[in-house]
Structure formats: C-alpha cells, structure tokens
C-alpha cells in the first residue's frame with residue numbers, strides 16, 4: 001500500500017504511523033525524522049534545516065523533494081510505503097506525483113487526520129520524544145513520561161519546535177501551505193478524512209477502516 005499521512009502538527013501522524021507500519025509492514029518515511037537526524041548528525045542538510053525547523057518554518061521544497069525522491073528509489077519501497085509529513089506544499093505534491101509516475105506507481109490513499117486547534121496545542125505542549133529514535137510520549141492528563149526511552153534507553157526530551165511560539169507558527173504554516181493539499185487530494189479522489197479525536201486506539205480503528 002502507498003499511503004500519505006496528512007494532518008496538522010500534533011494531529012497524531014507519528015503515533016498512528018507507528019501502528020500502521022506494525023500492521024501493514026510498509027516502510028515509514030517521515031521527513032521530520034529524516035531532518036531531525038540530519039540536525040543531530042550536524043550534516044550540511046542538518047545545518048540548513050535547523051534554522052527553519054526551530055522557528056516552525058518549512059524547510060525549502062528544493063531540499064525536501066530531493067530527499068524523498070531518493071528515498072523512494074530504495075528497493076524496500078517497491079511494494080509500498082507510508083509517507084508521514086510529506087508532501088506539505090502543493091509543489092511537493094506535484095513533485096511526488098511526478099516521481100511516482102516515473103516509477104510506474106500511484107498513491108492508494110491520503111489519510112487526513114482531523115483535529116481542532118485547541119487539542120493540537122494541548123497535545124504538542126505535553127509531548128516528549130526519545131532523542132535517539134523518536135518514540136513519542138505524552139504528559140497530558142498528569143501522565144509521567146520516562147526520563148529514558150522504554151525501547152532504547154535514549155534520553156526523553158522536549159522537541160525544540162514544541163515551544164509555544166514555534167507551535168503557533170507551525171499551525172499557521174500548516175493552514176497557509178499544507179491545508180490546500182486537502183483539496184488537491186480530494187480532487188484526485190484518494191482523500192480519506194479521519195477524525196483524530198478520541199483515544200489512539202479509536203483513531204487507529206478509523207484509519208484501518210479508511211484503508212480497507
């Protein structure tokens with residue numbers, strides 16, 4: 001299956017992606033994770049990306065499109081993939097269509113996670129992540145996140161772009177640059193809107209239903 005996960009920051013894309021790849025066995029391609037790893041490794045890409053990411057701005061299309069096009073050439077993507085956080089602009093969506101066409105592939109579904117703004121601000125303000133492999137934790141409702149990751153013992157931290165100012169900027173950027181993709185994929189006939197409120201399990205059941 002070739003799937004795109006769309007939704008505002010904090011909608012639960014990473015959380016649902018972990019479940020989807022476990023169930024369907026598709027490779028998970030998260031541009032956010034790829035860029036954060038580059039920042040951590042202090043590569044040229046990471047140095048370019050960091051200044052945009054920390055402010056909640058998008059990394060330029062010219063940078064991100066090339067990364068995904070290269071990744072999709074990997075043999076593990078031949079029978080399917082899950083794109084999380086890409087595309088994020090109409091230019092990225094058009095480039096993705098072209099890359100897929102060149103490789104005789106088509107998207108099967110675009111899952112659009114829908115959740116209101118107050119809820120995403122709540123979720124992002126209480127998110128903690130593993131600094132090694134990105135496992136996601138939440139301190140919402142008084143929950144306690146571990147100091148080290150339960151899977152790999154990496155340090156559990158707050159993402160730099162989960163500061164209040166960056167959260168608000170990311171939401172604005174989503175509205176201006178990413179929301180138009182809802183119409184783009186609706187016109188293509190592959191948009192599957194899914195309510196992302198309720199528990200993680202409830203949302204996952206809806207995702208599975210949308211994919212069936």
Ligand code: AP5
Pocket residue numbers: 007008009010011012013014015016031032033035052053054056057058059060061064084085086087088092123124126127128136137138139140161170196197198199200203
């Ligand atoms: P990216 O990492 O993609 O961030 P994002 O889209 O802002 O999304 P998040 O990772 O913040 O949220 P999520 O939807 O994955 O939610 P999560 O599952 O963690 O991108 C980061 C940056 O990289 C961008 O700002 C940009 O600079 C750059 N970038 C990336 N891709 C790019 C591209 N294509 N082009 C240009 N730049 C790009 O959940 C959030 C919290 O909510 C967690 O604590 C979780 O436990 C909790 N939660 C999840 N589901 C539920 C639920 N059902 N109920 C209650 N809590 C829940």
